Amino acid sequence: MSKIDRELALEALSALTGTTLKPYFGLKGSMNSDPELDIYNFITAAILGQEVLRLLGARSYGQSPLQSVGKEMFVNMDEFFEPRFDCDFTHLSxxxxxxxxxxxxxxxxxxYRIALKVLDKYPDGNTxxxxxxxxxxxxxxxxxxxxxxTTVEGATGIVKSHYKAGPRQLYGRGIYSTYDIDQASGYSREFTSQKNGKRYRxxxxxxxxxxxxxxxxxxxxxxxxxxxxTSAVKEKEIVEKSIRPYGILIKEV
Structure with missing residues (x-):
């Protein structure tokens, strides 16, 4: 697969979050800066589910990677993706x-891994x-x-709505993931790109x-x-300390 352009990367992110996101590169206007919001807040919101994502988007302005204008949501591509750490595993065996x-x-x-810009975005460093x-x-x-x-229901123990905790887990309530890429790929979300008409996982x-x-x-x-x-605030705190996305994996079907 040739290098993924950022429009396709944004389509993949939209598929994962269940929210239509559009690009911006520094919108101008009446938006005010909110210095407390950072990239890892947005990632955590995506992990916790669409409801938190929308809540965060409704109050994200200025230098935050996420912007909300009316009912549309925009991502600052320069502040969210990190192309220098992209990696093409498509022909690797x-x-x-x-x-x-x-x-x-x-x-x-x-x-193909689309890298997220996570360096220096968490308070405990990059170790x-x-x-x-x-x-x-x-x-x-x-x-x-x-x-x-992101599409498996409770019977298998992987939560349906991103990393949002659900009540129907097989081994307990919480966030499930696996080290086995083959296991996870069976539960991938699929989408058809509006840019090129191809279908991806x-x-x-x-x-x-x-x-x-x-x-x-x-x-x-x-x-x-x-x-x-667990309260929404505490849940977010647990997630930030426990599991952190650093890449979106995309594969043509």
């Missing part, structure tokens, strides 16, 4: 064993990402890699905090527990 965060890293062969470039070994402090599809690539995740009875599922009755 490498079966070598790699490790991330002392867990197996199953590379997303057959997919969770590890070091740049190809390597087979783990480095100190990095988190394991997990994948998350899309899933999230994340890092998951090894101190926060629970290995389920089925070992290829990892759970971030969110107890029943």
């Amino acid at each position: 490498d079966k070598s064993v790699c490790m991330r965060g002392n867990e197996r890293y199953k590379r997303p062969c057959g997919w 969770w990402l590890g070091t740049d470039g190809w390597r087979s070994h783990s480095v100190a402090g990095e988190w394991p890699v997990s994948y998350h599809g 899309v899933i999230m690539q994340n890092r998951i905090n090894p101190k926060m995740r629970k290995v389920c009875g089925r070992p290829d599922y990892w759970l971030i527990e969110i107890p029943e009755g």
